Amino acid sequence: xxxxxxxxxxxxxxxxxxxxxxxxxxxxxxxxxxxxxxxxxxxxxxxxxxxxxxxxxxxxxxxxxxxxxxxxxxxxxxxxxxxxxxxxxxxxxxxxxxxxxxxxxxxxxxxxxxxxxxxxxxxxxxxxxxxxxxxxxxxxxxxxxxxxxxxxxxxxxxxxxxxxxxxxxxxxxxxxxxxxxxxxxxxxxxxxxxxxxxxxxxxxxxxxxxxxxxxxxxxxxxxxxxxxxxxxxxxxxxxxxxxxxxxxxxxxxxxxxxxxxxxxx
Amino acid sequence: xxxxxxxxxxxxxxxxxxxxxxxxxxxxxxxxxxxxxxxxxxxxxxxxxxxxxxxxxxxxxxxxxxxxxxxxxxxxxxxxxxxxxxxxxxxxxxxxxxxxxxxxxxxxxxxxxxxxxxxxxxxxxxxxxxxxxxxxxxxxxxxxxxxxxxxxxxxxxxxxxxxxxxxxxxxxxxxxxxxxxxxxxxxxxxxxxxxxxxxxxxxxxxxxxxxxxxxxxxxxxxxxxxxxxxxxxxxxxxxxxxxxxxxxxxxxxxxxx
Numbered sequence: 001x002x003x004x005x006x007x008x009x010x011x012x013x014x015x016x017x018x019x020x021x022x023x024x025x026x027x028x029x030x031x032x033x034x035x036x037x038x039x040x041x042x043x044x045x046x047x048x049x050x051x052x053x054x055x056x057x058x059x060x061x062x063x064x065x066x067x068x069x070x071x072x073x074x075x076x077x078x079x080x081x082x083x084x085x086x087x088x089x090x091x092x093x094x095x096x097x098x099x100x101x102x103x104x105x106x107x108x109x110x111x112x113x114x115x116x117x118x119x120x121x122x123x124x125x126x127x128x129x130x131x132x133x134x135x136x137x138x139x140x141x142x143x144x145x146x147x148x149x150x151x152x153x154x155x156x157x158x159x160x161x162x163x164x165x166x167x168x169x170x171x172x173x174x175x176x177x178x179x180x181x182x183x184x185x186x187x188x189x190x191x192x193x194x195x196x197x198x199x200x201x202x203x204x205x206x207x208x209x210x211x212x213x214x215x216x217x218x219x220x221x222x223x224x225x226x227x228x229x230x231x232x233x234x235x236x237x238x239x240x241x242x243x244x245x246x247x248x249x250x251x252x253x254x255x256x257x258x259x260x261x262x263x264x265x
Numbered sequence: 266x267x268x269x270x271x272x273x274x275x276x277x278x279x280x281x282x283x284x285x286x287x288x289x290x291x292x293x294x295x296x297x298x299x300x301x302x303x304x305x306x307x308x309x310x311x312x313x314x315x316x317x318x319x320x321x322x323x324x325x326x327x328x329x330x331x332x333x334x335x336x337x338x339x340x341x342x343x344x345x346x347x348x349x350x351x352x353x354x355x356x357x358x359x360x361x362x363x364x365x366x367x368x369x370x371x372x373x374x375x376x377x378x379x380x381x382x383x384x385x386x387x388x389x390x391x392x393x394x395x396x397x398x399x400x401x402x403x404x405x406x407x408x409x410x411x412x413x414x415x416x417x418x419x420x421x422x423x424x425x426x427x428x429x430x431x432x433x434x435x436x437x438x439x440x441x442x443x444x445x446x447x448x449x450x451x452x453x454x455x456x457x458x459x460x461x462x463x464x465x466x467x468x469x470x471x472x473x474x475x476x477x478x479x480x481x482x483x484x485x486x487x488x489x490x491x492x493x494x495x496x497x498x499x500x501x502x503x504x505x506x507x508x509x510x511x512x513x514x515x516x517x518x519x520x521x522x
Contacts, residue, residue, distance in 0.1 A: 019331065019344045022373030030370030034359060041358040100354040107318045108371045109344035262320075 027110045031118035038092075039122050049088055050130055053080040056198075057134060058141045067202070069144040073134065074226035075198055077158055078218060080130040082193050085165025086186045089123045090172050091179075098179035098263040106261055120166060127162035131155055146229050153228040160244065161221035167248045168217060170255025177263050193218045220244045271296050271331055271345075271421045271452035272317065278325035279312045279476075286312040288476045290326070294421065299443065299453045301467035303460070305516050309476040310456045311351070314425050317454070318348050331420045344372065347414035349407075351425040355398045361385070361409055362394040365416065372417035388412055404435030411442060415451075422446060424455040428462060440466055460509035470508075474516045484508050491515065 039046065057076040064072050096102055105115050135151060138144035146154070169186070176182045193216075199205050200213025201222060213219045220240040227237040270293035279287035287309040294300040304310045316323045317330070319339050328335040331345035355364045362381055369376045376384070385391045388408040390401075398406060407427065414422060424443070428436045443453055444466065457463050463470055464484045471481040480487055491497050492506040497514030501507070 019333075019341055020373065021340055021344055022371065026373060027371050030367055033370075034356060034363065034367045037363060038356055038358040096356070099357070100350070100352060101356055103320060104350065104355060105371075106320060107343060107346075107348040107350070108368065109340045110371050111340065 021109055024111055024114055028114045028118055031105075031110065031114055032121055035118050035122045036125075039126070042092075045088070046126065049083040049126070050080065050133060052083060053077065053130070053134055054137050057137050061142045064142050064144065068226075068230075069138070069142070069146065070150075070226040070229035072142065073138045073144055073146075073229055074154075074222050075201065076138070077131055077134050077154070077225055078161065078197065078222040079194055080134060081127060081158065081162045081165050081221065082190055082197075082218070084123055084126050084130060085162060085167075085169045086172070086190045086193075088126060089119065089166050090169035090186045091183055093119065093169070093173045094176075094179040094182035094263070097173070097177075097261065100262075102261045123166055124159060124162065127159055128155070131158040147231055150229045150231045153231065154225055157224050157228040160241075161225060163248045164217045164221055164244055164251070167251035167255055170259065171251045172255075174255040174258035174260075177260055179263060197222065215243060217244070217247045220247070269296075269332070270294060270329075272300075272454060273329040274313070274317065274326070275328075276326040277313065277316060277323055277328065279309070279316055279321065280324040286476050287316070287323075290473065290476070290478055292471050292478065292481055294452045294454050296420070296452050297447055297450045298468045299447050299455065299466055301463040301470040302454065302456045302473060303458075303463055303470055303512060304456075304473035308474045308516070310473055311425060312476075313473070314423055314454070314456060318346070318423060319343055344417070345419055346421040346423055347417065347419035349410050349414045349422070349424045349427055351429070355413075357397060357399055360395050360397060361390060361401070364398060364409070365413060368413045369416045374417050384412055384416075403430045404432060404438075407431060407435060407439060411439070415446065420452060422451055422453045424453065426456055426458065428457065428459060436462075460507065460512055464508040472512060472515055479515055487511055 053076040056079060057072065060072050060076070102115065106112065131154070168189070172185055172189070173182055176185055196205065196209060196213050197216060197218030200209040200216075201219060203210050205213075214223065220243045223240040224237055224244060227233060227240075272294040274293070275291045277287055277290040278285065290309070290313055292300070302310050302313060312321070315321045317328055317335065319335055319342065322336075328342070330342040333341040333345060335342040356367075359367065362385065365381060365384065366376055382391065382394070385394050388405075388411075390405060390408065393401060393405065398409065401409065411427075414424075422443075427443075428439060431439065440462070443455075447453055447468075455467075467484060469481065469483050470487065471478045472487070473479070480491070482490065488506055488508055488511055491511045491514065494514055497506060497511050500513035501510040
């Protein structure tokens with residue numbers, strides 16, 4: 001099968017042989033392979049992304065009888081999704097932008113969407129891996145067993161929920177054009193999300209924070225994950241899902257609108 | 266011989282907010298020609314090059330690369346050119362062979378293992394295939410960048426200060442490679458601060474200052490046309506008028522930021 005697209009009519013007198021464009025799928029495959037290699041070579045950082053929710057999951061074993069398996073597992077998956085979106089995706093984009101990697105890619109015939117979609121695909125794969133590993137850790141360490149349909153639904157919801165944090169990461173790299181500042185801000189946002197989200201949802205920070213937490217990007221994702229794991233779908237779950245989609249759309253629009261391919265040093 | 270220009274820049278304007286970096290710049294680069302764009306720091310060279318590369322959107326004018334309008338058909342224009350940026354950075358985690366394979370793939374060029382090995386041998390980096398880009402010397406990095414810029418056999422090659430930071434041996438080798446490309450019919454547009462190199466290598470040059478082209482011709486014609494100017498004679502220090510004297514005479518001796 002051909003991997004190229006023949007040139008359209010030129011707008012002026014021809015001066016050189018017609019060029020052939022590589023097919024977007026060919027470009028995307030090459031970018032994806034490079035991004036997967038990059039992710040694999042950064043596996044130490046990947047391990048740390050997984051480590052935090054796994055440690056929380058193991059240490060919360062005592063909370064399972066009180067709050068329920070789904071609540072504990074959903075919280076830990078949400079922490080993992082946070083880490084992937086905020087730390088993994090955002091910092092890699094900020095770093096490569098700062099080093100000029102994107103500038104180099106932009107002067108090739110690669111459609112710009114392929115550059116970003118390739119990055120996002122790798123992160124979605126990470127979400128799938130982290131979610132699966134947390135299912136296994138939950139089973140092994142906390143003896144959490146859900147129905148197969150619950151796992152399947154939660155797996156799909158994790159992908160959708162992960163999109164919120166990827167889009168939030170996009171907002172951060174969109175609004176902040178300096179890699180070091182991005183690094184600091186992502187850590188701060190990650191810390192706030194975990195603290196307010198986890199402890200807020202446990203009711204340890206008072207009712208007001210609990211309500212804020214429940215409808216924050218952390219709380220809505222945690223809720224649809226927990227209900228998916230329990231195989232329960234209520235009106236509140238639907239509203240939480242709609243809120244999650246709303247957050248994703250809002251963050252995506254802002255993130256793309258203000259994104260710059262070049263950093264400000 | 267094909268006499269249509271590979272690159273046509275007409276009335277190019279580039280603005281950064283209220284600052285106009287490039288104004289009404291027009292020039293052409295023919296096949297088999299090395300064209301030098303010279304100017305002091307901040308004169309508008311890199312802005313002009315960035316507009317041609319598609320890294321910034323011009324506020325006015327048109328750019329055609331191999332006949333493709335760079336705004337209406339940006340992918341075709343970019344597929345027709347190879348670019349060597351002033352400071353090149355590739356993915357830090359990838360090896361040299363992975364980087365070359367990636368950029369070849371992006372251009373729709375499939376490289377066999379043998380072909381890749383041959384390319385690396387040609388630039389005397391056969392032993393460095395598994396090294397990361399950051400582990401190479403400046404000269405080696407420059408060779409890899411040139412291979413990547415030309416992997417798809419582009420009709421136009423853009424080079425932004427390609428010899429900066431290179432030792433004389435690497436510089437000589439780079440010029441030989443560039444001249445070999447010209448001999449094969451590629452058009453080359455480059456910027457450089459080295460007047461000696463521009464004088465000896467470029468077929469034609471344009472001197473740009475304050476965003477405008479102030480002269481455009483062969484190096485010898487520019488010297489001949491300006492050798493009588495008092496400011497050029499004042500700038501002369503070697504008893505004969507060189508391109509550098511003309512450049513200083515035309516753009517002034519004051520250091521630019």
